[in-house]
Amino acid sequence: MSSSDLHKHLIYATLTLNSTTHYTYENHTLVPLVNNLSCSEIVSQELGLINSSKTLVGSIPISSGSMNIKLVLYFMKKVITNSDGSSDLITVVTISHPNVNKTLILAILKKIMDKYIEFKHDAEANKHHSDQTAKLGEFKLYMNQIIKFEEMNYDSNSRIYSYGSSNRSGDDEDTETTGLLSNSEQINPNQLLLAHEEVDEVRQLMLENINKLLSRGDKINSLVDQTDRLTTSSSVFQKRAQQIKRKMWISKTKFILILVGTGFLLLYILLGSSCGFPLFDHCIHG
Template sequence: MNKIDFQKHLIYTTLTRNATTLYACENVQLVHALSKVNCSEIIAQELGLINASKTLIGSTPAISSGSNIELALYFIKKSLSNADGSSDLITVVTIAHVNMNRALVLSVLKKIMDKYIEFKQDLDSASEGSKSKLGEFKLYMSQIIKFEEMNYDSNSGLYNYGSITPPRDEEETSGDEVIGPRSLVLVNEEVEEVRQLMLDNINKLMNRGDKINLLVDQTDRLTNSSSVFQKRAQLIKRRMWLSGVKFYLMLAFGFVFILYLILTSACGFPFLSHCIHR
């Protein structure tokens, strides 16, 4: 296997969820050429540090004593929310030659990540009978990798635009005039994060507006209820006043009637004739 094959093809790619491997794709010829290198073991050794770090996209040397070919480990990770409120950490990791175009590698990883998120959302929204389709994503992974590798030569200008691929044992140029391929993918990821944050803020503002409208409606209802209560209170007060006036009038009439009965019993009924004649 010649050197140029290593620089144009990914050796081993895996997708994990919460450090558990879900899917893995390998280039059989390259893995056979690196028979003394255990790719899955290398990824398992580095996965804990990758998931614990705050870096969303990055690379690290793939340390292996079984080969004289310098390899690099690239990764991309993202937190994915579930319907029950929990979240899963999705990590896509690949092993490639240290001189392989980094923009190509990171582009493949990002497309695998985006495809898995879409695949999982479709799977969650589907019926229970479609759970048997979980294994189909490995085919999607393989197709993405092969498609990007086949189109590497035609897209090399796009991958290399505004960036350089440094030789081994050298770091990426940090000057302002050069933008590394990793930086391009990082910017793309940051734009996506900012976009998602803006959408979340917009949703929160809309929910806040709905709550304000609901509060205004409740205030109007409370105001109307207060006005109705005040009118009813005034009506009840008026009725109680009328009832009090009627009670006192009836009491006065009763007192006068009793006094009249007392006088008529002594002076003659009904016109007090005895007392008047005297």
């Protein structure tokens, strides 16, 4: 390969799981052209910063050393939930020349990511098989095939890759293609891929918010039930209070009537003893 091939091919790619490198790809023909750059060391130095950031898709400029050739490190990461409830952070990293089409790189990153998630789920489903370790090692072949396939089809797909994107090379063809839309109206494929990756995170936040609202709704329903119970209890208490009040009034009335009756009886006895019973004849006729 010549130096012009730096503009069409990846130099290095790696996939890490929870910051542990699992699979790597290295274009041994291009590495000498960038002064035998130690790509694995560069990735190791930048991986901590990449995994700690909130950015799901991004790039970091790097230098190849004494030759002072500018390169770019691209990354894409995603958190997945396993069947046992645990979570894993998958990070795919590539190193390439700045003039390599950005959409090509992002397409490779996304296809490697999607294929590994599918591959990992299949491996978990068949975890009881004795050849699980061998099957896990097969993914490197898939990773290499994805990279080679996308690079081989780069020329035939160049119009698709170039649509709405801009490269640093400033080729006339790219200028003509991107000139179909003004800068303010361009729909960048890089932005579309980034938005696609961020959908899962937004969906997760929405689900959490919905769960919080449902939980809050349960609490509100509980408060409503308690209020209903308090209202019912208050109504029962009021009825019982009225019944007790009525009973007390009746008892008081009976007591007054008994007192009045007793007073009249005593008065009758006193008058009868002086005037004669039963009609007070002595007092009336005397």
